[in-house]
Amino acid sequence: MKIGLFIPCYVNQFYPKVAIATYELLQKLGCTVEFPLDQTCCGQPMANSGYEHLTKGCDKNFIDNFSPYDYIVCPSGSCVLHVKEHLHDEKREELAFKMRKSVFELTEFITDVLKITEIEGSFPHTVGMHQSCHGQRGLKLSQMSELNAPFFSKPNQLLSKIRGLELVSLSRKDECCGFGGTFCVTEEAVSVKMGQDRIKDHKKQGVEYITGGDMSCLMHLEGILKRQESDIKIIHIAEILNSSYEK
Structure with missing residues (x-):
């Protein structure tokens, strides 16, 4: 299968190691991966702010860049959900519909398409898993x-067999961190308080790392941790899976 690596703009600018880890991990899992160099923002910030009509250029560029691929894989649930629900093109609507069905978040792709249920490796640290809203609820x-209903977690499933990794049980395991894209700008005080609450839950469990599938949420939590001068680190799940992977 031929995979186009879809990297959100904020990951490209601020956390390129997450993009590299995703690329390397997919290769280790036997995939042929390419990174379209002309990709840009998917248009989510505009759409979330009520300006979806301004995203037509983003949609066209996305289709131009990723239409040649069998699958499109991205280490960000929020960007994937946006593309799945909002990718349109008046002249290529049938193609846009097909592409909406072929874009996947990283852990979703590994478990649902590659049918890999566990990755063996080593990461000897205590880890808290932040379930981002878009990934979980969308x-x-x-x-x-x-x-x-019976509990399941595709990210937790992939982390469960990694040696030495202690995945803690949080008091409120799926509560929002308060990032919410532009919400953290327009409602800064509420956003920060929500993030502080999430961090308290992780701190109570004595975590060394907070991980997740959305670097946007982790970026929000990282900013609060740095202001608190905390020793807790954030790490994207792709970085854990890639660094611990044993072929």
Whole structure:
């Protein structure tokens, strides 16, 4: 299968190691991966702010860059969800519809398409898993705790067999961190308080790392941790899986 690596603009600018880890991990799992150099923002910030009509250029560019690939894989649930729900092109609507079905978040792709249920390796640290809202409630990467239904978590499943990794149980395992894209700018005080609450939950469990599938949420939590001068580090799940992977 031929995979186009879709990297969100903020990951490209601020956390390129996450992009590299995703690329390397997919290669280790036997995939042929390419990174289209002309890709830009998917248009999510404009759409979330009520300006979806301004994203037509983003949609056209996305289709131009990623239409040649069998699958499109991205280490960000929020950007994937945006493309799945909002990618359109008046002249190529049939192609846009097909591409909406072929874009996947990283852990979703590994478990649902590659059918890999566990990755063996070593990461001897205590880790807290932050379930981002878009991934959990939009992409169904894990079960919501308020539902009376069997629990599942695709990210947790991949982390469960890594030697030495202690995945803690949080008091409120799927609560929002408060980032919310432009929400953290327009409602800064509420956003920060929500992030502080999430960090308290992780701190109570004595974590060394907070991981997750959305670098945007982790970036928000990292900013609060740095202001608190905390020793807790943030790390994207792609970095854990890639660094611990044993072929």
